[in-house]
Amino acid sequence: MLLNVVQSIAPDNYVAFTFFIGYIAMLAASVFFFVERNSVSDKWKMSLLVSGLITGIAAVHYYYMRDYNLVTGDSPTFFRYVDWILTVPLMCVEFYLLTRLAGATKSLLWKLIFASTWMLVCGYIGEAFNVDGTTSHSVTWGVLSTLGYLYILHSVWMGEVAGLADSSGSEVVKKGVRYLAWFVLVGWAIYPVGYMCMDGGWLNGIFEASTLDIWYNIADAINKIGFGLVVYTIAISESKKELAK
Amino acid sequence: MNKFSFLYLTTCYLLASIFTLNSHIDISHQIIGSLFLITLFGIPHGAIDNIILKSEVKISNLKFYTLYVSCIIIYIITWFISPIISFYIFLLISSYHFGESQLANYKISNSNKKIVYLLWGVSLMSTLFYYNEVELINLFSSFNDTEILNSLFYFNFFKIVFYVSNVLTFLSLLFLLLKNQIKASIFKSELFQLFLLHITFYLFPVIISFTLYFVFLHSLKVLSQEFNYLNILYKNLSVSKFIIMLTPHTLLSLAFLSVFIYLSQNNIINISILLLTIIGISVITLPHSIVMTKFYEKFK
Numbered sequence: 001m002l003l004n005v006v007q008s009i010a011p012d013n014y015v016a017f018t019f020f021i022g023y024i025a026m027l028a029a030s031v032f033f034f035v036e037r038n039s040v041s042d043k044w045k046m047s048l049l050v051s052g053l054i055t056g057i058a059a060v061h062y063y064y065m066r067d068y069n070l071v072t073g074d075s076p077t078f079f080r081y082v083d084w085i086l087t088v089p090l091m092c093v094e095f096y097l098l099t100r101l102a103g104a105t106k107s108l109l110w111k112l113i114f115a116s117t118w119m120l121v122c123g124y125i126g127e128a129f130n131v132d133g134t135t136s137h138s139v140t141w142g143v144l145s146t147l148g149y150l151y152i153l154h155s156v157w158m159g160e161v162a163g164l165a166d167s168s169g170s171e172v173v174k175k176g177v178r179y180l181a182w183f184v185l186v187g188w189a190i191y192p193v194g195y196m197c198m199d200g201g202w203l204n205g206i207f208e209a210s211t212l213d214i215w216y217n218i219a220d221a222i223n224k225i226g227f228g229l230v231v232y233t234i235a236i237s238e239s240k241k242e243l244a245k
Numbered sequence: 246m247n248k249f250s251f252l253y254l255t256t257c258y259l260l261a262s263i264f265t266l267n268s269h270i271d272i273s274h275q276i277i278g279s280l281f282l283i284t285l286f287g288i289p290h291g292a293i294d295n296i297i298l299k300s301e302v303k304i305s306n307l308k309f310y311t312l313y314v315s316c317i318i319i320y321i322i323t324w325f326i327s328p329i330i331s332f333y334i335f336l337l338i339s340s341y342h343f344g345e346s347q348l349a350n351y352k353i354s355n356s357n358k359k360i361v362y363l364l365w366g367v368s369l370m371s372t373l374f375y376y377n378e379v380e381l382i383n384l385f386s387s388f389n390d391t392e393i394l395n396s397l398f399y400f401n402f403f404k405i406v407f408y409v410s411n412v413l414t415f416l417s418l419l420f421l422l423l424k425n426q427i428k429a430s431i432f433k434s435e436l437f438q439l440f441l442l443h444i445t446f447y448l449f450p451v452i453i454s455f456t457l458y459f460v461f462l463h464s465l466k467v468l469s470q471e472f473n474y475l476n477i478l479y480k481n482l483s484v485s486k487f488i489i490m491l492t493p494h495t496l497l498s499l500a501f502l503s504v505f506i507y508l509s510q511n512n513i514i515n516i517s518i519l520l521l522t523i524i525g526i527s528v529i530t531l532p533h534s535i536v537m538t539k540f541y542e543k544f545k
Contacts, residue, residue: 139262146258153254157246178430185246186437192258202265 009070018217019066026059029225036232041242044235047097051228054087058224075213081124084191087224088116092152094231095161098177102168108160112152119148123195135200142195149192156181176234183227190219249469250438253461257445260453272452279456284499290464291529292494293471294536300478301539316532324524332394335527340366342534346467349541353426361417368410369458372443374398375407377451384451388517414439438462467537474544498529
């Protein structure tokens with residue numbers, strides 16, 4: 001059935017276009033990160049493994065999202081949240097791995113995982129379980145979800161993660177964590193903005209429902225692959241430094 | 246991103262949820278909310294001009310208050326002589342003052358800093374006017390004595406100012422980066438903040454937009470700078486002592502504000518509440534910005 005659907009994709013179906021690109025790009029990034037584990041020292045292998053898992057999980061989900069969208073024409077909200085609930089906490093794990101050498105504790109790791117999970121669970125309840133269609137339902141859960149986002153944002157910019165990066169003694173780690181913080185601030189902002197664009201949302205009408213999928217696909221690809229590339233750059237630089245010693 | 250931008254962003258997200266529930270917040274509620282925040286943070290940030298100036302220049306209380314009040318009186322007189330010129334002067338002074346407080350932390354060379362401060366401030370104010378043109382025209386048109394302020398929007402001159410100032414502000418920040426007067430991280434932060442201001446000025450009504458900027462990105466930042474400065478001067482100044490320092494002039498300003506609102510509302514003085522507010526803010530801004538320029542000369 002999928003082959004028939006694929007044959008009928010219009011050339012200006014940018015949603016399908018970005019789903020296909022997203023799926024393949026994530027898959028390619030996973031292969032890259034897994035292979036490049038051999039190029040870094042032992043203490044950085046876990047970071048690249050996690051980067052590969054993030055893009056690998058996303059690739060599988062994008063494969064399903066692509067099919068779902070092609071067959072139904074609907075936005076694959078369910079699959080998006082399934083994907084995010086796995087990959088976003090893993091991105092938070094990256095912050096822990098990067099600052100582990102500077103003293104990051106397991107407590108920080110669990111706080112970040114909890115905050116990211118909270119953010120996504122609340123967002124999902126707000127978006128997917130609005131049975132009576134009330135605005136207050138989506139606003140309440142949206143606000144709760146944003147609390148998790150703001151906690152992570154605060155931690156990476158001026159809280160525990162930022163402090164650990166500053167005290168790491170490595171300019172590469174410091175800069176790298178700052179780049180990742182920009183991803184959280186700018187790249188992840190698409191998610192609350194997208195939430196506000198749904199029916200009844202304050203920004204509803206700014207984007208068409210179909211273009212929102214395009215933005216999500218592009219943002220996901222940049223956020224996940226870009227995130228992994230920053231981690232990779234840090235891992236390679238630090239590994240070279242260790243080799244030079 | 247610093248703590249003030251973080252607070253600004255947090256408030257924006259909170260406001261987004263409020264606007265989702267009620268997209269048309271009554272202007273009276275907007276004014277009440279804004280006045281509350283401005284009273285809490287906006288007025289106090291200028292309430293220790295006397296302490297700030299006296300810490301840098303040998304000046305007696307009498308001389309300080311004479312000069313400060315004279316500034317205010319002279320400016321009030323210019324408002325009566327020419328409201329429109331006084332209004333434009335107010336916009337220019339505010340622009341410079343906002344730009345100065347935004348960028349004074351950075352080691353910009355003396356030859357560049359004044360023009361960069363002014364450019365930044367003009368781009369801020371013109372952006373506010375650009376995205377809220379209709380609302381501002383309606384606001385100024387709601388009273389006879391503020392109708393004349395709509396001249397700001399004649400011939401679309403302000404749109405030219407908007408485009409030119411924003412482009413020049415970007416180019417000036419780029420110039421400072423290339424000349425190593427600001428780091429790349431600062432350049433990115435400043436661009437992000439300008440982007441955030443554009444978004445919020447576009448999305449929110451003008452009163453809320455301006456209050457957001459004025460309270461979170463200006464007043465709170467200046468209060469923090471003043472506190473840090475006085476903390477060094479007075480050695481371990483506590484927050485409560487700092488609040489006590491701010492209180493007398495804050496209360497005095499509120500008292501004057503209340504008196505003038507009463508006089509206007511009861512038609513004892515023939516000036517609309519809106520024009521009174523603009524005049525009141527402008528006449529305070531002039532001496533305040535002079536004091537703060539002196540402060541920033543020593544502030545590093």
